[in-house]
Amino acid sequence: MANNALGLFHEPDAALAAAGKLKGAGFAAPALISPIPMEGVEEVLGRKTSVIKRFTLFGAILGGLSGFALAAGTAVLYVHPTGGRPIITFPPFLIITYEMTILFGILATVLGFLISARLPAIRERVYVPDAAVDKFAVTVLCDNAEQFERAAAILRGAGAEDVQAIAEQHP
Amino acid sequence: MPDIDRRDFLKLVGAGSVGVAAGFVLAESIKHPVEYLIPFPVPPEDYSPGIATWYNTVCRMCAAGCGISVRTREGRAKKIEGNPAHPVNQGRLCALGQAGLQVLYNPDRLTTPLLRDGDRTGPFTQITWEEGLSAVADRLASVDGGRIYLLSEGVRGHLAGLFELFMAGLGSNRLLHYDFDYPHTLYAANKRFYGENNLPYYDLRNARYLLSFGADYLGSWISPVHHGLGFGHSRQGGEVRGYFVQIEPRMSLSGAAADEWIAASPGTEGLLALGLAHHIVAEGLYEGDDRDDWMSALAAYSTARVAEQTDVPTNTIARLAKAFARNQPSLAIGGGAAGNHSGGVDTLVAVNALNYLVGNLGKSGGLLFNPDPVVGRPTRSRRASFQTMLELAEDARRGNIEVLIVNQTNPVFTLPAATGFKEALAGIPLIVSLSSFMDETTALADLILPSHTYLESWGDDIPEPGVGFRTASVSQPVVSPLYDTRATGDIVLGLAQKLGLTDSMPWTSMKEYVEQGWRQIHARGADTETRDFQAFWRAILQAGVWGEKLRRDNGAFALDKSVIDNIGAQQPEFSGSNDDFPFVLHPYLSNTFLDGRGANLPWMQELPDPMTSVVYGSWVELNPATARQLGLAQGDLVRVESPHGSVSAPVYLYPGIRPDVIAMPIGQGHAEYGRYARNRGSNPIEILAPRAESHTGALAWSATRVKLAATGKKAALVQTGGTSRQLGRGIVQTTDATAGSGHNARLNSIPIKVVST
């Protein structure tokens, strides 16, 4: 059963317009596939928010805490008096803290990105290779043939060069 | 096995609770200890792995006769330390003494008897002891006793006695003890002035003012460790800090340690001493009955004249004389280059005169006369001087020597090339060397019967000079012999046996001989009644030293008028004219190699020279101003040319040397003597003039003039030190205050906290 309608556009503006129309026609989640990040997507498909910044913040805080805990814990549990310094010596330990903050921040950001962008992809997904070159694709999930025809009509009407049916679950 | 049984031994180990165990018991099984991590997989009962055993014995690295304690572990010697009970070094030891371990474990030791194939350029082949001893004994039996020479290093104690017996048995009087650095002139001067055969004991420890005329008493003169102890105590150990003046053309170790270094013109030390004496007498600082005799004897040495001759300002002479007389007790010593000059004896007599004039004789802090030693030592006529060696060479050339036995001495290295000694040896049909190492002389031998090192042999020794009372020490083996070598005494006894000399020498081993000899010392002792000899002997082996703490009564010393009348000092005579040879060569004994014997020890090669930090080589010390004039820089290779040859070495710019003097250390420049010594540096003795001191025939080794020729090359001057100026960084800080006399030194910025417990 063909359950994905995909329209291929030459121009980004047309693709964007098509996506807007699909959304206006009540389709749940039209998606744009483009070779470059497209401007104006949010105006058409609604504002996007991501959890990445929370990941980054949380990672950084965790990193800072664990960095200091690592340095201080090591110093206190395995006492090696050096240079007459007190075992918990703030200036050097703050450097460790700083580095660990950033390291964990970076790793958490990556994790946040992967989770929120649902990568790496485990299953096959709707995709046209031309969309990585110079075509702009709009794809939408259709529950049945009637919906597909409707979506295809909208896409063609918006100036799609080609409309394909792709039998794959939209993510 | 020696005749201490196991039960005895265990008792002794038990008794030696301070770690000083007696006796020498080691199994035969450690001939090749390298093969085991712990030498005995199944250790003998009387031996515990991991526990150090200490043996007390005597250091033979120089003639001072320090007592040492050798720490052994698992049958191997690990460390040499001074024997705290020994009066000479009192637990302390010099670098060379420490390095004795590398004599024992030197990789270049001779390991078996060797016989030369063919002439003296041929190789050696290994032979057995039986073959070697028979060969020598056969030869000795077949020649006239007068044609047999035994040339030994200076040995004392029973070994010296054994040599006497042996040579007497052979009917030969040709027994010589030869050391390059034996102080002939000092003995002669003391004999002449005091009428003493022994050197006096120089009590540096209590001296408050010391005048040293060329004697490097902290580096190489007589007994450096003992002098070091005295120096340290005099400096900071007492109420008043001792003041040290060093008079020498090139600053030695002692010169650096001294408060004042006076670079008198080389060879004029005697004149300076008499100048001081003149000042003392003339200024009324001497009030003895024979003051007038002195006045007339010293009339020619007025301060002004002496100042001119010695290049020391008049006010310095006056100041030194006054201080020497007033700061009691004071002490004047002489030696080194001053003693080994054309008029060495006169110089040292003049120094003795100074001691007499200010009353330093027989008192603490001055010099004390030594009693005669309890154990024998060679008489002075047995001590070969330079002149004697020349005669020996002459005899060899004439074919008067049939057999020459050389024991651990290396005259080929320590005699100037101009003497032709090396070539003269060709006239001797059989040369037997008892050396442990392939030194230059041994390399010319026909037969080598290698001796044990001193750490493997029995023997005994007396320090010379003594320490003011009678003392003697026993040396015992600390490890079992490493190689197929024998103790020198055992070799001699072996030969005696073969020659049928058992009547005069009935002993089977050196140990037996030494032990028997010590029965006489036991017999002298106060405890003869309470302790039998075996107990005494064990105690001696434990302690390593015996002493009789009786000072000799120095009494009133009366000086013969003829001695006073004979006092005098001349301007030094040099070989080589002033015009052709502008510099005086000042060779000096390096405190690490002495006369070159330390050069095969890697620790000594690697020990930076204290004054220059140079390692592994020779150098020529030059005043920076002189170097500027000659256009020479540090490290430039120069040829030092004397009328008798030349040697090359790199230049070292040395601020502590007279501009008209250049100095070179003795000890390097070996052609043989193992991997560490061979072909390293150059030997200044080679180019010395064969000039003898007029009274004793000792080599006047500081009486040669030289010139310098730049080679245009740079030579590797391997130094451990970098820049030797402080640049105001306050690294070595000084104060002008003396201890205990109300100093005003500032406290350091951060107080050192002393926490009470």
Place this chain on the structure above:
Amino acid sequence: MAAEHNELTYADVNRDVVRSLVETGPKYYVTLGVAVGVFLTCFFFPWFYQLFYGIGAAGMNQPTVWGTYLASFIFWIGLSHSGTLLSCVLHITNSAWRKAMYRSAEAMTLFSLMVAATMVMVHLGRPWFIHWSLPYPNQMELWPNFRSPLLFDVMAISTYLAGSSIFIYMGSIPDFAAVRDRTSGWRHHMYVLLSLGWRGTDTEWHRLGRAYTFLAVLIIPLAVSVHSIVSWDFALSIVPALHQTIFAPYFVVGAIYSGTAGIVTVMFMLRKYMNFERYITELHFDNLGKLLLLLSLIWTYINVLEIFTGWYSGTSTELEALRYKLFGFYAPLYWEMILFCAVAPLLLISRRFRTSFVPMLFLSFAINIGMYTERFLIVATSLSRKYLPDTWGLYVPSLVEISILIGSVAMFVTLFLVFVKIFPSVSIYEVKETMDVPRKGTPQWQTTR
């Protein structure tokens, strides 16, 4: 700029980049062969020898226990400093000219960091125990010493290495996807894995953009901290001429300076040998030239300041260190450094100079030689003149050290050569971003900037 070079279509970009990955001429193989050969002979075998012999194979001694290995380490760390740092700064400030060059600049960061980490291995007396400097739980209950500036280094560099690898990888995901579609065989499989199934949906683009910006924000202070920390290896010691507060900014500026010069070199090579003339243009050289000029002036200022503080201290130790640097044994190197890094870059005032490719290449070489000299001098002049004059000594690098230095360059080149065949060395999507959006009826699109 010359428009004819920039008449590009989106498809052209994809084609050009894929071509650079797939089509490999003999020239490439020869270059790679030479680089690997030099790496093996000059780096690998001498290092092997050094592992057997000990650090004594190098010329280090008392008191100069650090030598060219450490100088190389700082140099490579420094070289790493423009890539990612510059890329992040330009990303955040939205500078479009960055987009054609940032990928290779970031690769430079990555590889010079790797070479730097290798230099640490070479520098160590017992590199087989290098893992002891990492905090990992172990039976011996032995942990590293977190007070040590060297451990700061370990933490900072590993963070930086992780950060910049992630940064370059994140930026490359869409390009991997694009390349994935155009390749076959093992390359295809590799890119399938690397692209993580990227499709280019609006959500993915959005997430990527967010994450990328966060990373950039995190990496800028990281990069600054890395070279500050490297400087503290020296500045935290009490060695005269090293114990200075100016050291952190000095090192950071020096690092960016040498890194920017390094980018110029790499840009030139890519342009010339990978046929990216249409992407890397005079504009880039002009902008990089301006940046270099600015950095050179700051660098010169800090150098003057360093001399002044040394002189002003008036202590024997500082004055001697200064005297030795300016007039001592290594003085020719010092003046060479001044010539290359302070005087020569003044040519950049001229726009003609900035936009001439070959002179810029030579200048970039000169700057990096000068900067290497700077690192060498920091190690050699200070350590050979410390507190106790009796310990002063000279240090001259041995053949092994010089060889390893050459070999480390070869290592960098090798890594870079491998990189250009795996990573799209020009960012496909970001170059497209700088071009006009496609419009119907205009088959050719032109870049707007």
Place this chain on the structure above:
Amino acid sequence: MSVVDRFSESWRKYRKPGYYEDFDYAWTMTIDLDRCNGCEACVTACQAENNLPIVGEEDIARGRQMQWIRIERYWDGEYPNARLSFIPMLCQHCDAAPCETVCPVSATYHNQDGLNVQVYNRCIGTRSCAVYCPYEVRYFNYSNHHWPAPLDQQLNPDVSVREKGVMEKCTFCIQRIRQAKDHAKDDGRRRVRDGEVQPACVQTCPTEALVFGDRNDPDSQVSRSLNDPRAYRVLDELNTRPSVVYLKKVVTDGG
């Protein structure tokens, strides 16, 4: 002991600087420069005791000498007023040791005897401690050293032989300190007696310029020596707080 206990104990003991004062011993050496005559007996004694290698002429020429205690020499003035002063330089066992903080693997640290110890097995050879040491008393093994047989039989079994790539330095003869402490324990004594332990250099010094002992014991010889007004520390301005204290050389002009 639980982690919490360990944590609280170390926190209590080491929270503030100055905790060295509570350590069992504070081994200290004083060196009287007025006694020292530069004879270098200490150098050889140290070489013998601590298995220091013979590095050879070539390596010394390259500046790789290996002597844990060395004599530095400084000239003042020019002929004829030239004066040469010696100063033995060995690890100063600083209380505020720069070398300790820089070691990334804690191969050097301060032990309960107040000694700056070097753990050879832990050392990875960064050589940063030698850079940080202003006294230049840390020596690096630039290669493996060999003792031609039978010189190896002399090696002290109480001291390890260091391999290439390891930093080493004066230990104040820690093996002797250990032994003395063992003896004290065997004898039922709580502390080592003054003079019971002497490093090899102190033991052999012919002029008794070197004095070694525990400065926590106010009656020890070293404590008395520390109270000498001539006491100073080399490079005191660096505030490394060395445990080796020098006594100023006395320089007088004229008798």
